[in-house]
Every structure is written in structure tokens, then in C-alpha cells.
Amino acid sequence: MKLQSIIKRVELHHVSSWMNDDVRPVESERRTWSFRTFHNFWLLINCNLSTFLTGSALIPLGLTWWQAIITIVIGNMLATGALLLSSLAGSYYHINFPVFSRAVWGMWGSQFSIWNRIFLSFGIYTAPGFLYGFQSWIGGQCFYLILLSWDPKYEQRIPNTMPADIGATSAQFISYVVFCILSLPFIWIPPHRLQKFFYFASGVTIIFFLTLLIWALVTMGSGGFGTTLSPESATLPTGGPKSIGWLITLGIISTMGSIAAGILNQNDLARFAKQPGSAIWGQAVAFPLYSIFSSVLGILVVAATQKRFQGEAIWNPPTLFVRLLEMDDSAGTRTAIFFAGLALCASQLGINITSNALAGGIDLASVFPRYINIRRGAYITAILSPIVNPWRLVNTATTFLSVLSGYSIFLAPMSGLMTASYLVVNKQKLKIDDLYRGNSESIYWYTWGINFRAPVAWIVGVAPCLPGFVAAVDKSVSVTDGAAEMYYINYLYGFLSSATLYILLHWIFPAPAVEAFVREAPSSREIQRYYCDRWDIPLAETLQTLKEDFKGT
Secondary structure: OOHHHHHHHHOOOOOEOOEOOOOOOOOHHHOOEOHHHHHHHHHHHHOOHHHHOHHHHHHHHOOOHHHHHHHHHHHHHHHHHHHHHHOHHHHHHOOOHHHHHHHHHOOOOHHHHHHHHHHHHHOOOOOOOOOHHHHHHHHHHHHHHHHHHHOOOHHHHOOOOOOHHHOOOHHHHHHHHHHHHHHHHHHOOOHHHOHHHHHHHHHHHHHHHHHHHHHHHHOOOOOOOOHHHOOOOOOOOOOOOOOHHHHHHHHHHHHHHOOHHHHHHHHHHHOOEOOHHHHHHHHHHHHHHHHHHHHHHHHHHHHHHOHHHOOOOOOOHHHHHHHHHHHOOOHHHHHHHHHHHHHHHHHHHHHHHHHHHHHHHHHHHHHOOOOOOHHHHHHHHHHHHHHHOHHHOOOOHHHHHHHHHHOHHHHHHHHHHHHHHHHHHOOOOOOHHHHHOOOOOOOOOOEOOEOOHHHHHHHHHHHHHHHHHHHHHOOOOOOOHHHHHHHHOHHHHHHHHHHHHHHHHHHHOOOHHHHHHHHHOOOHHHHHHHHHHHOOOOHHHHHHHOOOOOOOO
């Protein structure tokens, strides 16, 4: 069979070079996410192992447990604000992150931000929290608990053929492979039909986390909490980046940074909202509530279990359960560990499918709309994820969160650009048809398809934080106190500086076509209603109606 014939067979129906059915604005039939859906989604996303581990990155810095909680609360409240701002275009115009990026970066310039996120989904960058491969490896650790509950000698029965420097055994690798296979059927579910999965997975997850907390508190014995809840912090310098003030600042920014990819992604999910308020209030309530809850729960559980492990603070729940099984492999313990593994697997499935597989699928569908839809793109993300060797990505919980939050130096400026573009430059007025027109007739074509203001503003938001980021990831690198402190405020600096410069550049060097549309168009609410009605038809009819708009694209 000729290559051309094969390519023709895999081409999707009713597509253009800039659009397919998963890239177009979502029509009313697929706007199925209610307040409850967003609530369950954020319960599932924030009640997970990554959030549970937050305290493991803060307390070792020298903060007390109460100082860590303060930083967690402030960081999550700031993150909530950024999250809501980043989801406005999706909530009101029902477009996703890649499509809105065309208004910000230009029709071709948007490829930079999209490919940046594609690499993040695949795991080519070392930010593990929202990487499909790494979260699958964590899911494998959870499934490993199920196998141990069936056979406590499981590890010994599987001959280990893995090299020592990999940091994993053959038994653990088998668990990872099984979890990856179990994930595949869930990727088939389209985003607008995920509600039932959310109801089940979020229900199992919240019951598990509450049960874990109650068990830890009830069984900690008369010895009480361990040193994790020590009322005093370590002796710290009074000035410089190691002082208590700067460490609290670092904790706040690290908390924001740990969800930086989720903030950037939100238009992908907000576009499925039944009403804009469903996305806005569903996120405003659930996101901070469950993120703070899970982080504080992690600190309490570790402190309550510390003395039974001779003072060792075990932050990773799968490791904690393995240690419990080593101490007592009775039927009761094995049953408890089975259900713990089952609940943690459900949680990891929810995170990985929505935050990684779908994100990768949406981006690939936007880059190759003729041949890839969300489902195909999600499977490509899943299939390619092992090439990054996720078992090598991280060795400790602290490194895990440090690298994850540090990657926000690249993502925060992008979120700032989106907010500045939507609220100030475009004044909430978007010409949706032109986001799918790939020629100079589009008002978002700018210069040769690139809005030069966006990369300039992004670089200014990233560059000053890079030395501190390198030093945070590679401890052998030393930088000045000023560079370290700049990195400590990387999310706020990147978001605000890039947003401000983007606005200034549009003021000094206005984009005539965009400026004319914003000035002459009716109110934003009228435009939103107009495009909601205009695109509320099947894609085939849309392409026919807009054939002149798409001519030559």
C-alpha cells in the first residue's frame, strides 16, 4: 500500500489545517461539566500523592509544621486566583489552551507554547508531577501494594534482572507495566463523558484519605506525634535566602509552582462547562479546599506514624504501607493494604488521564488536526511515555517537588501572557473565526504568523530566574544570593513581569487588526453569545458555513 494511500486513510473527517472536531469551540451538546463535575475533578486531582508530599519539601527546609501550613494556605489561595484567570477564555468562549494561544502568540507563534507543553506531557523535561510517564510509575507503586497484599513474598518470587543504578526491581517494573495497561481503556473515554469516572474515583479517594488520617491518629499511641510537629524551627540565618522570611516565600512559590501546569491547562477543561459559573465557582471552591486538606493531612499522617518507625518520617504512602506489611503480614493488614492500593490506583488513574494523557492529546490534535484527535493524541502520549525512563526521574520526595515547582519558571510567564491578552489587550473580546484562519486575513496573524511581543515578554519573565533554577536542581552549582532570591519568587515575577511587558509592548507597538476589532466590536457578552450560537452546530456544517473563511488554510 502506498504511503499516500495510508496517510489518506488515517485522515479525520471534516477537518482543516487548523481545526478538527476536538479543536473547534465546544458545542452545547458536549458542555456537560457542572459545578459538581469540577468539584469532583479537583478533589481527585488534589487528593493525591503529589499533594500529600508537599510537607516533605517544606519542613526539611527548616520550617515548622505551622509555618509550612501557612505557606500552603497562602500559596494555594494565590494559585486559585491564577487558575481562575487562566480559565476565562475557555469558560466563556469554549476554546482550549492551544487555540487561545493563537490569539496570544500568533497563529504560528502558538506552536512554541504548544510544543513546550507536549514535551512536558511526554516527560522530555524533568518536571515529573504532570508527566504521564512519571505518574504511571507512581501508579505502578500503588498497584505493587495490591500484589503485595496478595503475596507478601511477591518481591522475593520475581528474579531481579534490573541494573542496580535504575533504582527499581523487576517486581516493581511489572507493576508499572500492569498499571500502564490498565490505564489504556480509560483514555478511550472522551472528556465530556468523564463525569461518572470522576464520581467513582473521587469518592474512593476522599474515603481513603479520611480513613488514612483517622487510622494514623487513632493508632499512634500514647507517644503522640513525632518531631514532624516540632513547635520550633531549625536555627536559620537572619538575612539572605536561607532566612525564615525567604524560606516561607520559597514555600509559597513552590506550592504555586507545583500546580503551574494545571493552571496553564485550564482552558482545556473549562471549555466543557455547562455555564461559565460552573467552571469558575467549581474551581474557586474545590481547588483550594482539597489542596490545603491533602497537604495538611500529609503532615498529620507522617507525624502520627513517625514513632512507630523509630522516629523515621515516611512521607511516601506506598513506602509507608510496605513498611507496615513488613512489620505485620496478617490477614487484616493485607486486606487494608489491598484497599489502600486500590484507592491509590484510582487516584493515580484520575490524575494521569485528565492532567497528562488528555493534555497531550489536546496539544497533538491542535498541531496535527487533520490526523490526530484527542483520543489518538492521548494514546500517543501514553505509548511514548516510557522512553523517558520515568523510574529514573526522581529519587526523593524533596527532589520530586523541587524540580516540579521549579519548572514553573517556564509556565508562569505563559499564564501571565494569557491573562494579559484576554483581560487587557483583547478586553475579553475574541474573534473566534480568525483563530482557525491560517493566513494574513486573520487578525491574529500579526507578522508572518508570529506576535513578536509574546516571546519577548516571555523571555523577560524567564531569564532572570534561570540561574537560581539551575542551582536548585543541581546542588553542585552555586549562585549569588540575589539570583537565589529571584528564583524564590519565580512564579510571581514571571507571571507579573511577562503580563506587564506584554501589555506595554501592545501599547507601544499596537497590532492594528486586533486593536480595530476590540475598539469596534460590541460588548464582550454580546460577542460571547454570538459565537456560542454560531458554533453550536456539527463540525461538517460549520466548515461549510465558513468555507470562505477557511479557503487557502
